Amino acid sequence: MESFFVKSISIYKVRHLEDFDIEISASERKHLILTGKNGCGKTSVLEAINYQLNNKASQNLALKNFVENYLKSIRQKKSIQIGY
Numbered sequence: 410m411e412s413f414f415v416k417s418i419s420i421y422k423v424r425h426l427e428d429f430d431i432e433i434s435a436s437e438r439k440h441l442i443l444t445g446k447n448g449c450g451k452t453s454v455l456e457a458i459n460y461q462l463n464n465k466a467s468q469n470l471a472l473k474n475f476v477e478n479y480l481k482s483i484r485q486k487k488s489i490q491i492g493y
Contacts, residue, residue, distance in 0.1 A: 414438060417492040422481075423460075424453040461489045 420429040
């Protein structure tokens with residue numbers, strides 16, 4: 410079975426992330442570690458990846474966030490891409 414590796418992650422207008430790109434080296438297979446202050450978007454990145462791979466939102470989303478995100482989503486275009 411052939412394995413695949415994520416080469417890039419691009420997120421556009423998901424939660425509070427406006428335009429977000431993560432390029433991952435194709436030649437160096439290292440771990441990707443997301444770090445940052447509270448509220449900077451670490452969970453948003455992980456939820457966007459989960460949504461793209463599983464086609465469903467995280468069940469841990471608070472109802473308030475879900476409603477806010479839904480209202481925003483019907484007003485603006487979203488895009489999530491994972492290259493491999």
